[in-house]
Amino acid sequence: MISRATRLPFVLKTNYHPFAYHPFAYRGFHLSTKSFNSTKNNSTKESIKSESEKSSDNESNDNNNKNSFGKSVLSNTAILFIGALVGTSWASFNLCKNPPEFLFPHTSTLPLSSTLSPNYGDSNLVITELKKFLKSDQVSESKDEIDNHADSYFSTDHPTNNEKPDAVVFPETTEEVSKILKICHDHHVPIVPFTGGTSLEGHYITTRRGISLDMSRMNKILSTHKDDLDITVQAGVSWEDLRDYLQPFGFLFGPDPGPGACIGGMCGTSCSGTNAARYGTMRENVISLTAVLADGTIVKTRRRPRKTAAGYNLTQLFIGSEGTLCIVTEATLKLNVIPKYENVAVVSFPSMLDAADAVAKVVQSGVQFNAMELLDSEMMKYVNQSGNVTKKYDELPTLMFKLGGNSSKVVDSITNDIKDICVDCNCGKKNFKFASSEEEKEELWTARKVALWSTMDVGRSIYGPDAQLWTTDVAVPISKLVESLESTRKMFDQANLNATIVSHAGDGNYHTFIIYPKSDTEKVNKVVQKMVAHALELDGTVTGEHGVGIGKRDFLIEELGEVGVDVMRKIKFALDPLSLLNPDKIFKIDSEEKRSH
Numbered sequence: 001m002i003s004r005a006t007r008l009p010f011v012l013k014t015n016y017h018p019f020a021y022h023p024f025a026y027r028g029f030h031l032s033t034k035s036f037n038s039t040k041n042n043s044t045k046e047s048i049k050s051e052s053e054k055s056s057d058n059e060s061n062d063n064n065n066k067n068s069f070g071k072s073v074l075s076n077t078a079i080l081f082i083g084a085l086v087g088t089s090w091a092s093f094n095l096c097k098n099p100p101e102f103l104f105p106h107t108s109t110l111p112l113s114s115t116l117s118p119n120y121g122d123s124n125l126v127i128t129e130l131k132k133f134l135k136s137d138q139v140s141e142s143k144d145e146i147d148n149h150a151d152s153y154f155s156t157d158h159p160t161n162n163e164k165p166d167a168v169v170f171p172e173t174t175e176e177v178s179k180i181l182k183i184c185h186d187h188h189v190p191i192v193p194f195t196g197g198t199s200l201e202g203h204y205i206t207t208r209r210g211i212s213l214d215m216s217r218m219n220k221i222l223s224t225h226k227d228d229l230d231i232t233v234q235a236g237v238s239w240e241d242l243r244d245y246l247q248p249f250g251f252l253f254g255p256d257p258g259p260g261a262c263i264g265g266m267c268g269t270s271c272s273g274t275n276a277a278r279y280g281t282m283r284e285n286v287i288s289l290t291a292v293l294a295d296g297t298i299v300k301t302r303r304r305p306r307k308t309a310a311g312y313n314l315t316q317l318f319i320g321s322e323g324t325l326c327i328v329t330e331a332t333l334k335l336n337v338i339p340k341y342e343n344v345a346v347v348s349f350p351s352m353l354d355a356a357d358a359v360a361k362v363v364q365s366g367v368q369f370n371a372m373e374l375l376d377s378e379m380m381k382y383v384n385q386s387g388n389v390t391k392k393y394d395e396l397p398t399l400m401f402k403l404g405g406n407s408s409k410v411v412d413s414i415t416n417d418i419k420d421i422c423v424d425c426n427c428g429k430k431n432f433k434f435a436s437s438e439e440e441k442e443e444l445w446t447a448r449k450v451a452l453w454s455t456m457d458v459g460r461s462i463y464g465p466d467a468q469l470w471t472t473d474v475a476v477p478i479s480k481l482v483e484s485l486e487s488t489r490k491m492f493d494q495a496n497l498n499a500t501i502v503s504h505a506g507d508g509n510y511h512t513f514i515i516y517p518k519s520d521t522e523k524v525n526k527v528v529q530k531m532v533a534h535a536l537e538l539d540g541t542v543t544g545e546h547g548v549g550i551g552k553r554d555f556l557i558e559e560l561g562e563v564g565v566d567v568m569r570k571i572k573f574a575l576d577p578l579s580l581l582n583p584d585k586i587f588k589i590d591s592e593e594k595r596s597h
Contacts, residue, residue, distance in 0.1 A: 109566035110573055117590050118579040121188035123166035123210055129183045130169060138170045149194050149212040150205065156470055156528075156551040157202030165192065165212040172217045174290060174298060174329040181327065181580075182296030184211060190580045193323040195236055195262035199269060200471055201549025203322050207584040207595070215264050218329060221245060229335040230287055230304060235264030235328050242333075251335040254279025257545070258452070264328045269547035270320035274371040274402075274448065277506025281545065283319050285334045291318055291326035294576040304332055317571075322547055323582035325575050339404030341411045342370065344441045345434040347401075347422045348394040352376060352489070355397040356482030358425035359505040363478055367417045371402035372506040373448050376489065379455070379500035383447050386454035393447055394431065399505065400448050448502075452513055455500045459515025462498060468516050470524050472551070474535035475509040475544030484538055488512065488531050495527050509544030533558070548586045550595065556587060 105114065130139050140146075150164040171177045184191050190210035197204065206212060218234035221242070225231065226249060233242065239261055242253050255266060256273035265271075267289065272281035279285065288302040301314040318326050349355040355374055362372065374397065375383075381395045401418060405411045419432050435441035452471070459467040476484045485501060492499040492514070503510035512531070516524050532542050532555050542548065542555040557565050565587050572589070573579070579589045 108570065109563060110570040111562070111566050112569070112588050112591050115569075115573075115589060115591050117592050118190075118208070118583065119188060120190060120208055120210070123187075123189050125187050126183050126189045126211065127167050129187075130167075130180060133179065134169070134171075134176070138172070140168045140170075141166070146212070149197070149214065152197060154198070154200050154469060154471065155202050155205065156200060156472060157205055157549065159205050159207065163205070163207050163209065165206045166209050168194075168212045168214055170214050170217050174218075174292065177213070177292045177327055177329050178296045178298050180211070180213065180296075181292050181294065184580060185295045185578065188578055188580070190583050191327070192582050193264065193268070193327050195265040195268075196238060196260045198258055198260045199265055199549065200546050201543070201551040203265070203269065203547060203549040203582070203585060205550065207550070210580075213327065215262070215327075215329070218264075219262075222330065224249075225304070226251075228304065229337075230332055231335060232330060232332045233263055234330055235267075236262055238262050239266065246335065247338070250338050252338050253333055254285045254336055255282055263331050263333070267319050267328045267331060268322045269545065271545045271547075272504070272509075273545075274373055274504060276504055276509070276545070277372060278368075278370045278402075279336055283316060286315060286319055287332040287334055289315055289318055289328050289332075290330035291328050293326050294578065294580050299326070306334070320547070322549065322585050324572055324585050325581065327581070339370065340406050341408050342402060342404035342441075343411050343415060343434055344444045345401040345403060345415060345418065345432065346393070346444050346447075347399045347419075347427050347433070348380075348396040348431045349399070349422075349425065349427050350396065351426075352397045352485055353482055354426045355399055356485065356505075358399060358422050358427065359481060360478055361421045361425065362418060363506065365417065365421060367414055367421075368405075369401055369414070369418070369506065370404045371400070372504075373400045374398070374485075374503040374505040374510070375400070375448065375451060376485070376501040378489075379451055379502055380447075382454045382458045382500055383450065385461075386450070386457040388450040388454050388457070389446050390443060396431075398447075400445065402445070451500070451502050455513040455515060459498060463515065463517050466518065468518055468521065468524075470514040470516070470528065471511060472528055472532075473509060473511045473544050473546045474532055474540055474542060475507065476535050476538045476540035478505075478508045480538040480540065481505065481508050481510075484535055484540065485510065487534050491527050491530055495523060497524065497527060504544070507544070508540070511546075529555075550585060553585075553587055 127139060127141070145168045146164055149168050151158050169180060171180060181191060190206070190208045191213050192204055192206045192210065194204045194212050194214045195216065204212070215236040217236060219236040220234045221237060222232045222234065229251065231246070239253065239256065240259065242263070243256075246252055254275050255271060256275050257266060257271040261271065266282050267286060270282045287304060287306065288300065290298065290300050292298055299314070301318065302308055302310070318328065347358070349358065359372065359374060362369065377396050380393050380398050383389055384392050384395065399422070403411055403414045403418065405414060415434055422432055423429055433444070435444050456467070456469055459469065474484070481503070485503065488501065497514055497516060497520070499512055499514040501510055501512050514524055532552065536542065536555070536558055542552045542559050548556050569587055569589070583589055584593065584595070
């Protein structure tokens with residue numbers, strides 16, 4: 001896409017001069033010729049005059065010729081200037097009225113081949129302006145701060161040294177975010193949002209330097225509407241702090257991703273967690289957003305009613321956009337009532353096929369569950385080895401359930417229904433365990449909560465402190481879950497990789513945690529690509545909740561097709577024509593970009 005404001009002069013640069021053959025230029029030439037002929041005639045008449053008269057006349061003629069020549073030059077210059085002004089105005093008017101299609105295509109999509117490399121400005125000019133209106137501790141250029149915002153141990157993509165941000169900025173209000181973005185827009189400097197720093201696919205990695213916008217100071221709960229079961233919070237509020245705040249009211253917020261995740265980033269990736277099968281993802285739990293667009297414009301996507309048919313659904317457009325369309329500053333969230341009674345059940349199976357069969361039958365039965373998690377045998381082995389739990393689990397494929405309701409009878413009924421299904425799927429009655437107290441409930445669910453940390457602990461015991469972690473996710477139709485899981489496990493075993501699998505089985509989404517030495521990075525990358533490709537073959541998706549980021553851009557084309565991605569790119573350039581907001585994420589914006597992912 002070519003920006004009219006910044007790229008048109010460069011596109012039109014040419015050796016052709018628009019007024020080189022203008023009619024007024026010819027007229028100026030004729031005037032000069034006429035003056036020359038007039039001077040020649042005067043010289044002929046002088047031959048019949050006396051020398052004294054000639055001398056006098058010559059002086060007079062010289063003065064006349066000088067005056068005539070001066071007037072001619074002034075006249076020609078004025079005419080050329082007026083002609084240039086008229087011509088330029090006419091050309092500008094005609095260009096605006098009928099812009100050429102090669103400059104401003106009248107198409108509904110934007111292929112990568114039609115884009116030009118972004119032209120970014122000097123971050124130092126932005127930093128200087130920001131320091132004029134922000135407090136001294138709101139703008140940091142320290143190496144430690146920049147490094148902390150440039151990369152993470154968990155990320156699947158890492159920046160080079162010349163890709164790190166030039167500064168980290170800490171806004172405290174929506175108005176400050178707006179002013180920061182206006183300044184960045186004026187100077188063509190890119191901005192990458194940062195909240196909890198827990199994303200996994202390189203979402204907050206700066207690829208074009210610029211500004212890292214840390215939203216952590218915007219961590220206020222703005223209003224709670226208990227009667228309406230909704231709450232408005234700033235983007236820097238962590239979901240764990242929100243959970244603790246809501247508990248005394250008897251409310252909960254559905255999504256429960258990894259520790260440290262904040263509302264802004266959760267909106268950006270449309271994340272979910274273990275509760276997704278019961279309460280949905282962020283898409284189902286956000287009522288409205290306040291966001292700032294690339295040029296600093298503040299927009300509120302809708303009001304607070306649970307339903308609306310008014311206009312485009314900007315809320316859903318912005319959720320999952322990974323900071324490429326706007327910076328989310330506030331969100332109004334849907335709340336749920338905490339079940340009066342809830343229990344936890346843990347069930348082990350002789351094979352992954354039996355466990356996946358139980359998952360399908362539970363879903364098809366219509367029995368209500370709050371969470372259903374599937375951990376493979378390797379995961380259960382790592383949980384035991386890590387020492388993060390107080391009891392030993394069977395090192396077999398294991399299902400973990402959260403079951404809730406308004407009465408103990410309802411919970412008991414649900415528990416019995418699920419137990420019957422699991423027994424039919426070869427779990428064995430002795431392998432179905434459920435909590436008899438709050439302490440036991442917490443203990444049983446701990447195995448799921450520490451899955452990632454257990455994998456990391458065992459990995460470090462194998463490879464030492466430099467052990468690398470690669471975690472990613474896919475989702476498939478529930479009927480294809482067992483095929484996908486078994487295929488992925490086979491890939492890991494054939495590649496001799498230490499890896500575990502955890503699945504949000506209720507919606508067909510699963511995660512893999514791979515621990516490896518740095519020398520195996522390319523091998524791990526190839527296995528992950530095969531895993532994602534197989535999920536697509538099963539009519540699945542490249543990511544259920546982590547998002548695309550940088551790591552899965554090429555796979556997005558395989559999932560949606562070139563046209564689907566080109567439509568997204570068109571929307572991106574419509575809202576952010578200078579490509580300032582989180583550039584290079586979700587899809588490529590530059591046909592000349594050479595990144596490996």
